[in-house]
Amino acid sequence: MNVLTQRKPAPYSLAAPRSRHRTYTSRLGSVAYHAVLIALCFLILLPLIWMISSSLKTNNQIFVYPPQFFPHHPHWSNYPAALRYIDFWRYFANSLLIAAFTVAGTLFSCTLTAYSFSRLRWPGRNLLFGICMATLMLPFQVQMIPLYIIYFHLHWIGTFLPLIVPPFFGNALYIFLLRQFFLTIPRDLSDAAIVDGAGPLRTFWSVIIPLIRPALAVVAVFSFLDAWQDFLAPLIYLDDPSTYTLSLGLQLYYSVHQTAWAYLMCASVVFTLPSVVLFFVAQRTFSRGITLTGLKG
């Protein structure tokens, strides 16, 4: 189901059913409808438009009162200057690296676990799955302090390890999502493979995996965004500035002298761009994921 873009007839409609003599009013209604929605969309996106507009102003223009909606002479040169102002590309690369490991680890651990929880039959399976779901209720705050102590003793603080190792050990939400998907695959398919003499690993790899590519895409996209945008875990575990992610690095525009607003806006635009592009490119994947979990996006 494609919630974001779907064009299937909507069951709920405020408009009365159409009859011929009402086409004129309904056309008027349609104009009003689109006018209202365009205005609302504009209002909701205004903060982002304002971010872009501010990123193209000089530090003098930015404080002009009343504010100019769009600068007459956009300062594109802000961008290279802003990205030199802090070690932007290093933080960008750090974020990307952590996100890549997170995606790989999450796909590896959650696919195997979800497969076991849905397609294999073994005693104790449902109990363990129940425990796995229960951990969804546990706030990260409960684990974060002992994890800090553990990582501290392992000399992991200030390295990427506290962020890139845990994804290889499962994530309850994505296990749930993948399990939902596994359950929709007819049992006959894997049974046929077993009759042909394939073991569980072989069945998993050559029968099941090709069938769940759409679900893997959902997990890849969502876990990428999780890692790309995460703030609390990097804040706690990355104390060496050379390991900062972009979420942390943007703070530096505040602390160096006074806030360099125009530069900060440039960096924010570049930081936001991958997420937004990914969303528009992978809209179908987003919709599928949201309807499967109802949680993430």
Next chain:
Amino acid sequence: MSIRRRDVSRLSVGLLFAAPWIIGFFAITLYPSLASLYYSFTSFNTLQPPVWVGLQNFQQMFTSDPIFWTSVRNTLYFVAIGVPSTLILALSFALLLSQKRRFVGMYRALIYVPVVVPPVVTAIIWVWILNPENGLLNSGLAVLHVPQPGWLADPSWAKPALLIMSTWGFGQAMVIMLAGLQDVPEHLYEAAMIDGAGAVRRFWHVTLPMMSPVIFYTLVVNVIFSLQYFTQAFVAEGGGNNLGAPLNSTLLYSLYLYENAFSYFKMGYASAMAWILFLITVVATFLLFRFSRRFVYYEGGEQ
């Protein structure tokens, strides 16, 4: 005999495939949770080993730490106003966008965009827009000759500023509600129309009851997330130098917990706060489920 051997082999294959999560469960979920439960009964500054102090942390929290109560009040305010505003906005937009019209797909996508903006950037943009002197919002209010609040600089306006920031991401809940609306059977609307029900009555007597499980689900998820709201509130006050400013008016529970742990290194106290947060989450979820029996309609009568 052979049956038992088959069971054992099934078990070992099952465990093997689930091994990543099982190892993770013990190493990064169960052990840390129990450790923090233990720390919550100790005084622990990370330099010396934890010292058992019994219930002292909890006693201090409830009886002699007014800032703890400030953070609780701020968080409750944030949940009590933020979650309903988000749900009402989400449902209204979902109703608007579930109509069969051109471009609705585009509108849905555009309204969802704030959800994919990194939380740090969300905070930065809003701090900039809510700037009391030359921010976009106050400049607009000045044109309309409306008094301009100090927003994040004014203790009585900082919480509403935070609420504006968090409500901006209502697209998340909207999309879930859209999915719910698509599952309401059309024949119910047709029957209601034949009975002469107008749009308002169709909403109250068909849409709302049929949507109640979805609304309830969004409510629970939003309450849990709001209780842990951290990033935007942290960044909005300039990145950790003056958490909760002005005058602790934006000091949410998770901020005060972070401050105790990583600014004051009171790990025992912070662990105690973390466990109280967990208990609040469990109790809130339980109460919502109890309460829901009266209001949530499940088709087919299955609970």
